[in-house]
Every structure is written in C-alpha cells, then in structure tokens.
Amino acid sequence: MNDNDRSIVGLVAVAHAMVHTYELSIPILVPIWLDTFTAIDLGLTQFPVNAATIGALVTVGYGLFGLGALPSGILVDRIDARILITGCLAGMSLSFLLLAVAPSPVLVGVALAIWGVAASVYHPSGLSLISRGVEQRGSAFAYHGMAGNIGIAVGPLVTILLLLVLDWRAVVAVLTVPAALAAVYAIRVDIDERAAVTATDGGSEDGRAGTGVSSFAEFRSASVTLFAGAFAAVFLVTLCSGLFYRGTLTFLPELLQNVPALAPVELAGRTYQPGDYLYVGLLMVGVGGQYTAGRLTDRGRPEIGIAAGFTALAVVAVLFLPAAALGLGALLVVSALLGFFLFLIQPFYQAAVAEYTPAGTRGLSYGFTYLGTFGIGALGAVVAGAMLTYFSPEQLFLVLGGVALCGAGLGAFLVTRAPSTGTGA
Template identity: 45%
Template sequence: MDRNDRVVTAFAMLGHATFHTYELVLPIFVVIWLEAFSTTAAFLGAIVGASYALIGIGALPSGLLADRFGSRRLVAACLLGMAASFGIVSVAPTLAVLTIGLLLWGLAASLYHPAGLALISRGTKERGTAFAYHGAAGNVGVAIGPLFAAVLLAFVGWRAVAALLVVPALVATAVGLRLTFDETAGAAARGGDDGTADGDQPRDLAAFVASSKRLFTGGFALVFLTGILYGLYYRAAFTFLPDILADLPLFDPVTAFDRAFEPSQYVYSGLLLLGGVGQYVGGKLVDRIRVETALLGGYAVLAAIAIAFVPAANAGLVPLLAVAGLLGFAAFAIAPINQEAVSAYTAAESRGLSFGYSYTAIFGVGAVGASLAGVVLTHSTPAVLFAVIAGCAAIAALVGASLRSRSAHAGSPADAASDD
C-alpha cells in the first residue's frame, strides 16, 4: 500500500471502529433496559430495530451525498452526531426519551458506511487489503465497546457508561480531520473516473431513477439480496445474544470483591473480538479467490454454525465457546466479502449510490432481524431463532452459487456493470 492508501484506510478505520463501538454496545444495554424501563423483549427489540433500520434508510441519501461531495465531511458529521445522540441516551428519564436518542443515533450512524466504503473503493489501489484493515478496525470497536461497557457496568450505572461513550467519537473526529489524502486516487489508477461531483451523478429524481435502474440490471441485484439476508442474520443473531447467553446455567453471575460480574457479557465481547480476525481474513481472501466463491462458502459456513449453536450450548462450555467463536469469526469475515462484491458489480462513479443501496439492505431491511428475534424469543425458543437465521444464510449461499455460475459463463465478475 502506498502513502495515500494507508492514510485513506486509517481515516476509514477510525470511523469504522467508532461506529461499531456504539452499534454493538446496544445489546449490552438491552439486558439492563428490559428491567430499567419495565418493558418486553418484543417492544424493546422493535425500538432497537428501528434505530438500526434508520442506518439503512439513511444509507441511500448518504451514498448520493458521498458521490456528489466526497466522503470526508460525511464521516465527520456521522461521528459528531453519534456522540450527541449517546449524550441524550445517557440522560433519558423515560422509554420515550431513550427511543428518541436511539433513533437520532441511527440517523447519524447512517452516514458512515456508504461514505467510508465509497472512500476506500475509490481512494485506494489495494482495495481488498484496505477492506481487510477497515473491517478489522471495525471489530476492534465491536469488541472494545461491549467489553468496556461490561467492565464499567460492574462498578457504575449504565447512564455513566453511556456518557463516557461520547468521548471516543469526539477523539476520532479530532484525529481524523488532521489527516490529508486523495479520495479518488484508486479509481484514477484503475482508469475509472473520479466519482466526485463532476462525475456522472444523479442530479434530479429522473436521473436518480435511471441510475438505479442501470445499477439493478446486472448482478448487483443479487448482491443486494445477499445484503438483505446478511442483515437479517446479523441482527437476529447478535441483538439478543447477550440475553440468550445470560440465561444459560453455564454463565450464572459471579461475585468478586463485592461486585457481580456477568460471564456472558465477556464471552459476547470475546466472540466479537474474534470477528476482527475474521474481517481481516475475509478481506485478504477476496484478493486471492473469486468473490462469488467466497460468498458461497462464507454463507454455507454461517448456516452450519447457526444449526450447531443450540446443540453446542446443550453439550457444555467447551463446545459452546468453540461454536460462539466460529460465529464471531464467520459473521464478520463475510462483511469485506460483501463489500468487494458491491465493488466488483458496480462502476466507480456510482460507488456511493451502490453502497447506499447495499447498506439500506443490510441495516434497513436487515434491521427487521432485531424485531424478529425479539418476537421469536418472546413467544418461542432460541432453537427456533437459530433455525430461522440458518435459513437466511442458506438462501444467501444459493445466491452466491448463482453469481458464481453467472460469472463463470460471462467470464468476468462484473460483466453486468462497467468496472473501474
């Protein structure tokens, strides 16, 4: 990687780590909020699901803005907005105010992924490696956020923990704005246009509709479908996972130094940390094999893990830890594979738009997974929930197989779209 690749990647890594610090600390708080606000898993799941859905709903306009104005300002606005919204969460006196804070967080967070991923896709020459580092940084946030919260919750209340979580976004903003880089160097090196405001961007509704039709005429439609299925799997699996683990006799609370510790929260943080390794491996993998093959294999593994989760929990601690670790690794290894698929099936000038659609699928439509998990766990069992998410992964594997077959006949993974 040259200097510009490294600086672009570092900037995106800051944003990604901060985004995920907030995103997956929410399930840690869910366990506490169920009691603090005297609500049900179904109702709270709907609220958290709505906040996640706003990430997807806002992703499409964010992608358009990234194509027109560049990514840097959008990422900074995202970081500041997430800090402000968590400030509201920390002082929420009622469930209604908590809901407002979470929804505002979802709106602010929606700015990150289309802008950050379009930046990597257009700004770096070694795209797969950049996605790998970017993904690994996200999992540092994924693991540190819940671990930070779990440790502090043993000593202080949840409101103090939420207030302290404002600090990472402010620090990341200050550091990130000091970095300088060329947002379009990678696309230029590959012979694509720069994808900025002077490029072929939709400037009115008719142009937007035309650009969207072009985008969905090729293989990107199937990539979009895998995004929906991944979002459903991801949200359904992780939103209530701390609660599922806490209900297992294996993870009864432990008292030490007159403090109660929840082993389940540390297991949850540990499996998320393994996701950082998965993100790195997934990003490196798509630099070496066809992205369609990686999609097929990755989703097949996720289906097998979901099927094995409840039997492993019933078998004892060691089998459960093994399958939980594989879940953390594989669920995040697929993310850079999805991102490379979006890049492979779209042209450089529409990367912001394509990532906007992709994250509308993952975070918008996929957010239904959080509500689905809440409803299933309220009325049924974790075994049913994991059977449902195994089905999502199995369908995504079949979509990957279809893309692999199409690309084999076309001779290129992106014949349906002009690549950069």
C-alpha cells in the same frame, strides 16, 4: 501501501471502529432497559417492556442506520467523504449524550434514532473512499473490517467494565468522548480521495462525472441500471447478511445469561456475567474472519466466499444451542465459529459491490448495500425479539439458519452466473 493509502485506511479504521463501538454497546444495555423500564408510554396507549417491544424500539435506531445509507450514498458521490465522516462522528457523540439523560423508553428510542441517522453516513462514505482512493483495495477492505471488529468487541467490553462501577447513564455519557475526539481527527486529516480512480473506471478522473444522481429522475435511472445486472443479487446477499447479523447479536447477551454453563459468578462482592465476556470474545474472533476474507478477495472471487461463508453460518446456527447444552467447551468452539463466519461475509460482499458497479455510482451502490444490510436487515432484531417472546430460542436459530441458506444460494448463483468483471456488468 503508499502514504495516501495509509492515511485513508487510518481515517476509515478510526471511524469504522467508532461506528461499531456504539452499535454493539446497545445490546449490552438492552437487558438493563428490560429491568429498568416497565412500560412504553406513547400517550394514547402503552406497551409493556419485553423482548418484543424493546426489540422494536432498538430497531428504529438500527433501521435508520441502514435506511439513511441510501441518501448518504448519493451525497458521497457529490461531497467529500471526509466531511461526511466528520459529521457522522460528531452526530454519534451528540446522540449518546442525549441517550445518557433520556428519562423514558420513548426518549431512549429518539436518541437511538438520532444515532442511526448519524451512523448511516459512515459505510457509504468510508467504503466509497476506499474504493476510489486506495490502490490496494482488498487489503484496505481487510484492515477496514478488522478495525470495525475491534470496535465491535471493544465497545461492549468497555461498556461491561464501566457498568461494574458506574450507572448505565454515566457509562453512556463517558462513551460520548471517543467519537468527539475522532471527529476532530477526521476534519484535520489530509488525503487524496480519488487517487485510485481513472477515467476508464466508470466516470471521469475525479470519479464524480459518472454519478448521474442530481434529481429524482436521475436517481431512478441510476438505480434501475444498477439493479438490472448482478448487483441485484449482491443486494439480496447484503439483506441476508443484515437479517442474520442483527437477528443473532441483538439479544445474544440476554440468551447467554440463561446458559447453565455461564451462570453468574460472585467475586469480591460483585456479580459477573460470564456470558457478557463470551459475547465480547465472539466478536473479537470476528477480526480473524474479516482479515481472512479481506486477504482472500485479493486472490480470488468474492462470490465463492459468499457462498461458503453463508453455508458455514447455516451449520453453526443449527448447532449453536445444542453445543451450548453440552457444556462450556462445546459452547466456546461454536461461539468462535459463529464470530469468525459472521464477519467473514462482510469483506466478500463489500468487494463484490466494487466489482459489479462503476466508480461513478459507487457511493449510491454502497448506499443500497447498507440499506439492505442495516436498514432492511434491522428487521432481524424485531424477528428475534418476537421469536424469543412468543416462540423459543431453538426456533429462532432455525429461522436464522434458513436466512443463511438463502445467502448461500445467492452466492452460488453469482458464482455460476459469470466471473466478476470490475465494470459493473
């Protein structure tokens, strides 16, 4: 990588780690909110606090995390990504400051909604920045994904460790600091955002002229053009990924607390939940999945990786609870496999978006991508909460396995349709 490549990768790595630090600290707080609050008071009516209602509350923030990606994708085709990333980091810090003082579940939901709006800016901005500014795109996607997974693992781990000595509100207040510092770094970094874009890559030399999204009519036209080709299948892949991701991770800490092999441990007057640490370890294994997939995208077709990765996830989903019942050894193995394959998918579909869309609408393309992954995909939290409230964990994992099979089928369709073209065909 050249100096500009390294500067861009450094910026997106820090920002990506921050986004997922906050995103995955939320599931650690969910069991605390279930114990702390008793009712969600909406004025005219009240709802009991349970897995279904907390799942719906969390989905507001997670949903906006994805829904906001579409307008953010439009913006990044017209505004420097570095400016948008800075705003994202500052907004996340402020949202967690509000969360720290929220006195009720409703205001917790408001704070999470603000976080979702701020965080939604990142993925279209960061991924467009890589695709237009970095020469070694596949490797950059790999490092970008690894940084995200470090945030995914470190965020929950730091939250767990801080909760040993601090009240949850104090912990959330402490978590506001990293994003604030990252925002200062982002606004100062010097990069060329379009160093890897040429006039033949779907737009002008600066990568903007081919955007064509300055009005609703042009937005509609650009969107129709995108979805008229194979990008439509890629979008459905991202939706499956999001549903599986959110449906699995939102309540996993709560589920692991009920596994006999992970019974609470008393040590030096404190109670430790081994399931929380297994959850962190599972997320950390995802770093290997991200790196493996990112390297493979430089050597082969991402469509093959999509099909293979989702097939593996379907198998793991079916085996997860039976393995947990066999004992700690089997649970550790199946958890490692879940973490690896859950995050293996992401670099493949990120690369597929870059292959099937022109540079001039790359921001819009990634906006739709994360609308599917984190917007519509946020419904996975609602599905998981409802399944755990009214059905059973076994049935939840069967549903998740079905979602993974749909993703595998879409990947197989892309493999048989035509080779990736790199021109948006």
